[in-house]
Amino acid sequence: MPPKRQQSQSESKTAAGQTDDQQPGGRPSAQEGSYLTTAQGLRLPDTDHSLKAGSRGPTLMDDFHMREKVTHFDHERIPERVVHARGAAAHGRFEAYGNAAEVTKAGFLQEGRTTPVFVRFSTVLGSRGSADTVRDVRGFATKFYTAEGNFDLVGNNMPVFFIQDGIKFPDVIHAGKPHPDREIPQAQTAHDTFWDFVSLHTEATHHVMWAMSDRGIPRSFRTMEGFGVHTFRLVDDSGATTLAKFHWKPVAGVHSLVWEEAQLAAGMDPDFHRRDMADAIAAGTPLEFELGLQLLPDTEDQTFAGIDLLDPTKLVPEELAEVRLVGKLTLDRNPTNYFAETEQVAFHTGNLVPGIEVTDDPLMQARLFSYLDTQLTRLGGPNFTQLPINCPHAAVNDNLRDGMHQNAIHQGRAPYLPNSLEEGGPQPAAAAEGGYVHTPREVRGPKVREAPMSFDDHFSQAAMFWASMSDIERVHIIEAFAFELGKCFEQAIRERMLGVLARVDTELCAAVAAGLGLTAPSGTPPTEVSPSPALSQIPAASGPITGRVIGVIASQSADLAGIAELRTAIEAEGAVLRVIASSGGVLKKGRTKEIVERTLLTTRSIEFDAVVVADGADVTDVKLSILLHEMFRHCKVLGAWGDGEDVLRTAGIDIEAAGVLCADGVTKTYLTELSEAIGRHRVWERTETIMAQ
Numbered sequence: 300m301p302p303k304r305q306q307s308q309s310e311s312k313t314a315a316g317q318t319d320d321q322q323p324g325g326r327p328s329a330q331e332g333s334y335l336t337t338a339q340g341l342r343l344p345d346t347d348h349s350l351k352a353g354s355r356g357p358t359l360m361d362d363f364h365m366r367e368k369v370t371h372f373d374h375e376r377i378p379e380r381v382v383h384a385r386g387a388a389a390h391g392r393f394e395a396y397g398n399a400a401e402v403t404k405a406g407f408l409q410e411g412r413t414t415p416v417f418v419r420f421s422t423v424l425g426s427r428g429s430a431d432t433v434r435d436v437r438g439f440a441t442k443f444y445t446a447e448g449n450f451d452l453v454g455n456n457m458p459v460f461f462i463q464d465g466i467k468f469p470d471v472i473h474a475g476k477p478h479p480d481r482e483i484p485q486a487q488t489a490h491d492t493f494w495d496f497v498s499l500h501t502e503a504t505h506h507v508m509w510a511m512s513d514r515g516i517p518r519s520f521r522t523m524e525g526f527g528v529h530t531f532r533l534v535d536d537s538g539a540t541t542l543a544k545f546h547w548k549p550v551a552g553v554h555s556l557v558w559e560e561a562q563l564a565a566g567m568d569p570d571f572h573r574r575d576m577a578d579a580i581a582a583g584t585p586l587e588f589e590l591g592l593q594l595l596p597d598t599e600d601q602t603f604a605g606i607d608l609l610d611p612t613k614l615v616p617e618e619l620a621e622v623r624l625v626g627k628l629t630l631d632r633n634p635t636n637y638f639a640e641t642e643q644v645a646f647h648t649g650n651l652v653p654g655i656e657v658t659d660d661p662l663m664q665a666r667l668f669s670y671l672d673t674q675l676t677r678l679g680g681p682n683f684t685q686l687p688i689n690c691p692h693a694a695v696n697d698n699l700r701d702g703m704h705q706n707a708i709h710q711g712r713a714p715y716l717p718n719s720l721e722e723g724g725p726q727p728a729a730a731a732e733g734g735y736v737h738t739p740r741e742v743r744g745p746k747v748r749e750a751p752m753s754f755d756d757h758f759s760q761a762a763m764f765w766a767s768m769s770d771i772e773r774v775h776i777i778e779a780f781a782f783e784l785g786k787c788f789e790q791a792i793r794e795r796m797l798g799v800l801a802r803v804d805t806e807l808c809a810a811v812a813a814g815l816g817l818t819a820p821s822g823t824p825p826t827e828v829s830p831s832p833a834l835s836q837i838p839a840a841s842g843p844i845t846g847r848v849i850g851v852i853a854s855q856s857a858d859l860a861g862i863a864e865l866r867t868a869i870e871a872e873g874a875v876l877r878v879i880a881s882s883g884g885v886l887k888k889g890r891t892k893e894i895v896e897r898t899l900l901t902t903r904s905i906e907f908d909a910v911v912v913a914d915g916a917d918v919t920d921v922k923l924s925i926l927l928h929e930m931f932r933h934c935k936v937l938g939a940w941g942d943g944e945d946v947l948r949t950a951g952i953d954i955e956a957a958g959v960l961c962a963d964g965v966t967k968t969y970l971t972e973l974s975e976a977i978g979r980h981r982v983w984e985r986t987e988t989i990m991a992q
Contacts, residue, residue: 337367345748349466349661353744354751355601355609358465358664361746365466369665372469373673379427379642380677382472383438385486386421387431387520387573388641389580391630393443393590399625402541402594403533405654407445408625415444417688418630419644420520420572424475425486430569432561433486434515434779439525439547440646441628444692447733451650452545453670457514458526458614461503463754465665471496471503489786498796502754504803505612505761511779512764513555513772513836518980519575521586521846522554529663530608532597532656534738542601542608542658544615546591546622552842554980556905557933558778564905571905577633579846584873585631586846591622601658607753611662613760616831640688645674653735661750680704696725761803762825767834771983777807781814793817841978845873847908849977850897852923852946853878858914859891861940861965865911868970874977879910881920904929909977914941914964924950931956934981938973940964958982 334342343364350362358365375381397410407414421438422429437456442449461471474496477483484490488510497503509515517523525547533541556564564571576586593615595603602608604619634640647670648663657663674683680703683689698714713720716727728734768776780800784793793815800808801822812819849869851862866876877896880886886893897906899922904910910930927950930937938960939947947954947961954961958976962969976982 337364338371346470347464347467348748348750349464349665350746350748351659351661351744352742352746354747354749355659356742356744357659358661359746362466365665366668368466368469369669370672372472373669374676378677381673382423383419383421383440384427385425385429385431386419386438386641387576388417388419388634388644389576389586389630390632390634391416391418391585391628393441393626393628395626396624398623399533399592400535402535402543402592403654404536405445405450405533405652406447407443407450407652408654415692416628416630417442417444417640417644418628419641419646420523420576422486424472424488429486430565431572432516432556432564432569434488434510434561434783435486436510436515437517437520437523439523441525441547442644442646442650442689443652445652446693447652448693449650449689449691450652450655451646451648452527453646453648453666454525454527454545454547456517456523456525457506457509458528458544458546459506459509459760460528460611460662461497461506462500462662463502463610463612463750464661465663465669466661467500468662468665468669471500484786489783491787491789491792494784494787494796495789495792498792498799501757501799501802502612504757504799505764508761508764508776508803511776511783512768513557513775515779516556516558516561517572518554518556519846520572521551521576521579522549522980524549524553525588528611529660530595530601530658532658532738533592533594534654534656538738540597540656540738542595542597542603544593544595546593547588547628548591548622548624550587550589550843551845552838552980553836555836557981558775558782559929560905560933563903563929567903567905575846576630579875580631580633582875584846584875585629587630588628589624590626590628591624593617593620593622595620602753607751609658609660609751610754611660612754612757616763616829617833618831639686643678643683643686644688645678645683645686647671647674651735653730653733656738678704682706698725758802759825759828762828763831764834765804765807766828767830767832769835769837769983771986772835772837773807774986777810777814780807780811784811784815790817794820798822837983838979841975842980843873844869844908844974844977847874847977848877848906849874850877850879850902850907850910852910852912852916852918852943853880853886853893853895854916854918855886855888857886857916858941858965859886859888859893862893862913863891864965865970868965868974872974874908877907879926881918881923899923899926902926904933904935907935908980909936909938909973911937911973912939912943912946914939914943916943916946918946919949927952931959931985934958934983934985936960936973936976936982938962940969957984 336342349358349365351358393414393416395408395412399408419440422435424435439454439456441452474492475488477485497507527545531543533543606613606615648666682702682704685706700714711721730736787793797812798820801820804824809819869876878893879897880895881899883895883898899920936958940962944961960972
């Protein structure tokens with residue numbers, strides 16, 4: 300008989316309920332002992348904080364534990380990225396407005412400058428073969444090919460992160476990735492290990508609120524915000540500094556999928572987001588974003604309105620510091636080859652240009668090391684900058700030599716400085732000559748592994764986010780928490796996470812507890828919370844419909860002339876019209892013809908932002924009823940003209956409900972109403988009708 304476990308040792312389980320002694324081979328030798336150690340067996344007193352010069356100082360190079368931990372994490376998977384493996388990208392240009400010149404000498408932000416860019420959008424957790432529409436954080440990484448060298452703005456579609464210190468990055472990703480025993484679940488956080496981590500590590504609470512909101516399932520890359528996450532330091536020509544946060548504002552507005560749509564898309568078209576972007580660019584409808592800066596005074600304490608600007612789990616509400624728009628990004632060219640460009644592009648937070656510097660944010664400090672380190676394994680050596688997609692558009696003259704995949708044939712015999720053998724070789728450049736000179740700042744403090752006291756507030760901004768949501772957004776957040784926690788195997792994890800939510804908001808905690816069939820614990824949520832309306836995605840007014848897709852139900856007897864009028868009006872606004880019928884082919888009536896682009900067998904509601912039934916469309920297929928009911932349930936615009944209204948009635952659609960637009964014909968007034976409704980993205984007023992059903 301095997302020896303009994305010691306009473307003091309807790310019994311760990313897998314998601315299937317197996318204990319360690321039921322696993323093949325038992326515990327591996329690398330997991331012996333009760334203490335956390337380095338790979339060399341050195342016991343560690345702390346693995347939550349990097350070694351810094353004072354609690355608010357920069358991370359020190361002699362933090363051998365942080366470097367070992369992050370290095371090992373960076374090299375865990377080859378050849379795809381450890382995180383952000385699934386991505387899609389596009390080429391484009393950035394045009395500066397010139398109004399940032401007063402705070403930064405960065406050349407690409409000066410008036411009249413146009414800079415080539417390459418932007419990669421991605422999910423964080425899933426493998427390259429996962430689905431686009433999973434609930435996850437999205438990467439928004441931009442490579443600016445500036446005349447001063449490449450500048451990489453490597454951000455996300457959420458302005459805050461799970462952790463405050465980069466030494467914890469391997470932990471949060473290990474927790475979020477599939478369970479190591481089964482490699483499931485793929486590309487999702489609805490499992491024990493993730494919620495075990497975030498319920499124990501409450502600095503993640505604010506980010507979890509964002510991830511469980513509609514922000515976790517964007518409608519498209521076109522309708523997704525981007526954030527630099529960290530606070531950066533801008534430097535002007537005189538050496539004066541300003542702190543700043545970067546924002547990408549989508550011209551098309553900020554919109555998301557509803558949960559059922561995301562599920563449908565993952566099954567019917569797992570490439571939904573990348574297809575949407577590629578098709579739109581190919582059709583001549585580029586993606587557009589404006590770059591914004593939140594400008595903040597560079598004070599000694601690096602705080603603003605009581606918010607610690609070095610804490611990546613905090614944001615600065617736009618009501619306290621407006622976002623100044625400083626340029627426009629246009630993505631209008633698809634990659635020629637996915638591997639050569641999208642897969643091989645290498646971003647690095649340390650790719651900076653004069654006028655932009657990093658701060659002592661401990662998450663950013665670790666990223667400066669990690670991004671460069673991970674490329675060495677992923678791209679096979681130190682010469683990945685010679686790959687065409689990574690090559691700067693500025694002159695390169697370095698003393699770096701040899702190494703794996705060296706393509707340059709260097710000349711000369713003195714690749715070092717100083718030297719007396721070769722005249723005319725590369726020499727360091729002063730600041731006046733465009734050299735990157737760090738702004739002198741005093742660094743002092745004891746070597747410690749700790750966080751400043753200002754990092755201790757984990758709940759006030761999570762409560763602010765909740766208070767800023769509309770009613771329907773709150774419903775979605777509650778449902779997301781109930782779904783994710785409902786997938787957890789261990790009830791203790793659910794109960795612990797409810798305890799965390801009780802410290803955010805009593806109503807939120809009670810609703811999630813009810814969904815789980817558990818008793819809501821008591822808590823002490825923040826009492827004085829000021830909402831930030833800018834955090835809500837519900838638009839105050841109708842926006843542009845560029846890139847939206849409108850389906851029209853038709854048949855051989857349909858009003859093809861009316862469809863042609865609808866197409867002309869829709870395409871004039873940058874949207875796409877697709878004809879849907881029971882079977883493929885061409886619909887003809889006189890000289891007018893329409894090509895059937897989708898059949899009822901090959902499409903579902905996820906593909907369309909609105910569906911309109913044409914006059915004379917005699918379609919009775921049950922799959923049409925499914926399509927129309929999905930559109931109605933997902934609060935999308937429905938419409939009809941002429942006797943197309945009867946098709947809606949036959950399918951059981953309430954034509955008096957909000958967002959169901961019917962008319963006698965395709966008139967100018969009808970087209971205006973249709974565009975206005977689609978520009979609001981959803982008909983949220985319909986939710987009461989849906990609940991009643």
